[in-house]
Amino acid sequence: MDQRPIGVFDSGLGGLTALRELRRILPREDLIYFGDTGRVPYGTKGRETILRYARQDVAFLRSFDLKAIVVACGTVSANALAELTAENDLPIFGVVEAAAQAAVRAASNGRVGLIGTSASIRSGAYEREIAKLDSAVAVTSRACPLFVPLVENGRFRPGDKVVELVVEEYLAPVKAAEVDALVLGCTHYPLLADAIGAFMGPGVALIDTGAVCAGHAAQTLGESGLLAERDRGFCRYFVSDSTQDFARLASVFLGETVRDSVERVEIEKY
Amino acid sequence: MDQRPIGVFDSGLGGLTALRELRRILPREDLIYFGDTGRVPYGTKGRETILRYARQDVAFLRSFDLKAIVVACGTVSANALAELTAENDLPIFGVVEAAAQAAVRAASNGRVGLIGTSASIRSGAYEREIAKLDSAVAVTSRACPLFVPLVENGRFRPGDKVVELVVEEYLAPVKAAEVDALVLGCTHYPLLADAIGAFMGPGVALIDTGAVCAGHAAQTLGESGLLAERDRGFCRYFVSDSTQDFARLASVFLGETVRDSVERVEIEKY
Numbered sequence: 373m374d375q376r377p378i379g380v381f382d383s384g385l386g387g388l389t390a391l392r393e394l395r396r397i398l399p400r401e402d403l404i405y406f407g408d409t410g411r412v413p414y415g416t417k418g419r420e421t422i423l424r425y426a427r428q429d430v431a432f433l434r435s436f437d438l439k440a441i442v443v444a445c446g447t448v449s450a451n452a453l454a455e456l457t458a459e460n461d462l463p464i465f466g467v468v469e470a471a472a473q474a475a476v477r478a479a480s481n482g483r484v485g486l487i488g489t490s491a492s493i494r495s496g497a498y499e500r501e502i503a504k505l506d507s508a509v510a511v512t513s514r515a516c517p518l519f520v521p522l523v524e525n526g527r528f529r530p531g532d533k534v535v536e537l538v539v540e541e542y543l544a545p546v547k548a549a550e551v552d553a554l555v556l557g558c559t560h561y562p563l564l565a566d567a568i569g570a571f572m573g574p575g576v577a578l579i580d581t582g583a584v585c586a587g588h589a590a591q592t593l594g595e596s597g598l599l600a601e602r603d604r605g606f607c608r609y610f611v612s613d614s615t616q617d618f619a620r621l622a623s624v625f626l627g628e629t630v631r632d633s634v635e636r637v638e639i640e641k642y
Numbered sequence: 643m644d645q646r647p648i649g650v651f652d653s654g655l656g657g658l659t660a661l662r663e664l665r666r667i668l669p670r671e672d673l674i675y676f677g678d679t680g681r682v683p684y685g686t687k688g689r690e691t692i693l694r695y696a697r698q699d700v701a702f703l704r705s706f707d708l709k710a711i712v713v714a715c716g717t718v719s720a721n722a723l724a725e726l727t728a729e730n731d732l733p734i735f736g737v738v739e740a741a742a743q744a745a746v747r748a749a750s751n752g753r754v755g756l757i758g759t760s761a762s763i764r765s766g767a768y769e770r771e772i773a774k775l776d777s778a779v780a781v782t783s784r785a786c787p788l789f790v791p792l793v794e795n796g797r798f799r800p801g802d803k804v805v806e807l808v809v810e811e812y813l814a815p816v817k818a819a820e821v822d823a824l825v826l827g828c829t830h831y832p833l834l835a836d837a838i839g840a841f842m843g844p845g846v847a848l849i850d851t852g853a854v855c856a857g858h859a860a861q862t863l864g865e866s867g868l869l870a871e872r873d874r875g876f877c878r879y880f881v882s883d884s885t886q887d888f889a890r891l892a893s894v895f896l897g898e899t900v901r902d903s904v905e906r907v908e909i910e911k912y
Binding site: 409410411416417418419420421517518521522524525527533534537538541612613614616617640 | 679680681686687689690691787788792794797803804807811882883884886887
């Protein structure tokens with residue numbers, strides 16, 4: 373048993389899709405979420421910048437006494453997980469490994485699609501992880517740099533013509549490759565799952581990286597006897613931009629009203 | 643005569659459209675450009691964050707001995723110019739005043755359109771400046787939050803279906819208001835001028851805020867006897883993200899190959 377909180381972070385609000393799953397499967401855990409809303413997006417930036425920001429995000433979260441950290445950001449997981457793991461003496465869970473496992477399991481025809489930010493796709497991290505599990509799996513990958521701005525601007529509702537056009541443009545080559553499973557390699561993308569699913573068709577399994585990562589973290593902590601025991605855990609939210617709009621936007625990602633406290637952090641100081 | 647350089651900054655690369663004009667009309671000036679590419683975009687962030695970033699941008703530029711600063715960013719000009727001017731003892735030129743003057747001159751029917759980032763439109767700064775000049779001018783404004791991500795992702799070339807669809811969506815109410823002039827209230831937008839002009843029609847004057855601001859700064863410095871006298875000035879570039887992609891992207895904004903030095907700045911330290 374370990375009563376300490378789990379830290380969760382993302383470049384912005386996308387990681388809330390992982391937090392949602394953590395709260396569902398581990399309702400007894402205390403959770404501390406940091407969204408770097410003042411510097412979002414990460415996925416269009418260079419690797420060095422992503423690593424610098426990720427180190428600050430972890431340093432801030434570690435100002436609390438945590439038992440583990442979930443990197444609920446595809447871009448950071450794909451570009452900085454090795455460094456963060458080497459530099460910290462607590463378990464750090466990224467989204468890449470769990471998503472690769474889920475994709476290999478789901479792709480019965482040996483063909484997997486992968487979408488993510490420019491920085492995630494450029495890293496080759498998902499492909500490496502999939503090849504480690506099954507080198508016969510063929511991966512068709514595509515960077516989708518407009519998906520995060522669309523989602524962060526609330527553009528994900530069914531019937532949004534811009535979303536439909538962008539989905540078609542990005543995913544046409546992935547669909548043409550006749551993949552069986554598609555890794556949504558960014559925690560923002562589950563909000564576009566309806567549009568993506570409608571384009572790809574019902575035969576393609578969509579892998580929600582935030583959700584599979586949450587499941588993987590929960591299983592590992594459980595096996596190590598590190599889960600908390602209490603009636604219901606709390607959740608505290610921290611962001612680096614204004615807290616004003618956070619509750620409204622976050623409720624969309626979480627699928628429920630945010631009633632917990634939201635505070636602003638000067639993340640540059642960490 | 644004043645041989646010191648002029649500092650120019652923007653949230654990212656958009657301000658290069660102003661720099662281009664400064665180099666054209668003031669070829670003898672030394673120019674120092676800072677693009678906060680590690681934290682771009684500003685226009686979706688809160689006012690407090692924008693102000694904090696703008697103060698750091700100015701503090702970095704003032705590590706050089708400058709004669710003036712051009713705020714080549716619509717979002718900072720609309721949200722933080724008063725503070726920056728009050729806190730600094732050198733001339734600071736924003737884009738709002740010059741753009742408002744140009745719009746009032748160009749709008750022979752008394753109807754002006756205004757587009758900008760969410761933070762610029764929310765500020766009401768352009769409307770206030772236009773009302774000061776001519777309270778009878780009617781302004782139809784619209785936030786265009788997807789324009790900056792589109793431009794920063796290189797999506798501005800003629801025939802881009804996503805750009806055409808987004809332009810139509812954002813500008814339909816502005817066109818319906820039968821404006822005579824349209825303020826492109828963000829220095830990224832001149833790259834979308836072809837698509838915007840095609841939708842609005844040939845009768846609508848497009849106000850390039852970066853260019854009119856450059857003209858205004860040049861005129862003011864000239865009248866004060868503060869221009870430089872030399873054969874040809876240099877230009878130095880600084881960015882807060884990787885310098886690697888800068889030259890390629892910047893050449894698109896500048897319309898010429900970047901041959902000058904590009905360096906990275908840790909802007910959080912200022």
